[in-house]
Amino acid sequence: MTEQTPAPVDWHVLLSALHSELSTLEDGARLWLLRQIAEIGTLQAELDALFRSAGGPATCAACVDTCCGCGRHHLTLTNLLAYLLSGEVPPAPDFSCTCPFLSEKGCRLPVTRRPYNCITFFCETLEERLDHGEREQLRRLDHQLRQAYQRVAERYPVASLRGLWIALERACGGHLLSTPDHDVLK
Ligand code: SF4
Numbered sequence: 001m002t003e004q005t006p007a008p009v010d011w012h013v014l015l016s017a018l019h020s021e022l023s024t025l026e027d028g029a030r031l032w033l034l035r036q037i038a039e040i041g042t043l044q045a046e047l048d049a050l051f052r053s054a055g056g057p058a059t060c061a062a063c064v065d066t067c068c069g070c071g072r073h074h075l076t077l078t079n080l081l082a083y084l085l086s087g088e089v090p091p092a093p094d095f096s097c098t099c100p101f102l103s104e105k106g107c108r109l110p111v112t113r114r115p116y117n118c119i120t121f122f123c124e125t126l127e128e129r130l131d132h133g134e135r136e137q138l139r140r141l142d143h144q145l146r147q148a149y150q151r152v153a154e155r156y157p158v159a160s161l162r163g164l165w166i167a168l169e170r171a172c173g174g175h176l177l178s179t180p181d182h183d184v185l186k
């Protein structure tokens with residue numbers, strides 16, 4: 001195990017715990033989460049449109065730097081909740097890959113559920129292909145998206161932008177959807 005390796009997590013136990021906590025979530029809290037996740041999805045689709053207009057898919061596929069080789073910790077609880085609140089099953093992580101959601105065909109997470117760090121990253125080569133207006137749009141979307149993720153993390157600290165695996169280590173087995181007001185992580 002290297003320093004890069006995430007903490008071992010029993011994926012099925014994690015999903016089961018989340019399902020259980022979501023089943024007891026009040027309607028207001030559930031609706032609030034759904035709104036944040038919808039906004040995140042919309043912003044991420046707009047960011048992906050910029051990425052495509054910069055030729056991202058073809059350039060990244062041919063790139064030797066392979067950004068996805070550094071993506072081990074990027075998934076957040078928010079990304080996972082986007083699946084669970086829609087009644088969908090998220091892809092299971094494969095920790096033998098450089099990023100647990102990477103496959104031979106690329107990222108297994110759809111654009112709207114990809115981690116913040118992945119969807120907002122435009123390397124110099126890609127950013128240089130954007131015109132002034134598009135660069136401004138990139139900054140604005142990045143800012144709005146970060147704020148949306150942070151709103152969720154402020155209410156549910158395990159949704160930290162530091163990534164789910166790191167947040168789980170810090171939660172030490174406590175409830176995943178506890179809020180700072182009635183913190184049951186301790
Ligand atoms: S974002 Fe840039 S550095 Fe990263 S894989 Fe794509 S082309 Fe390569």
Ligand code: SF4
Nearest residue numbers: 068071099102107118
């Ligand atoms: S989550 Fe997807 S986009 Fe992000 S590093 Fe992993 S494979 Fe790449």
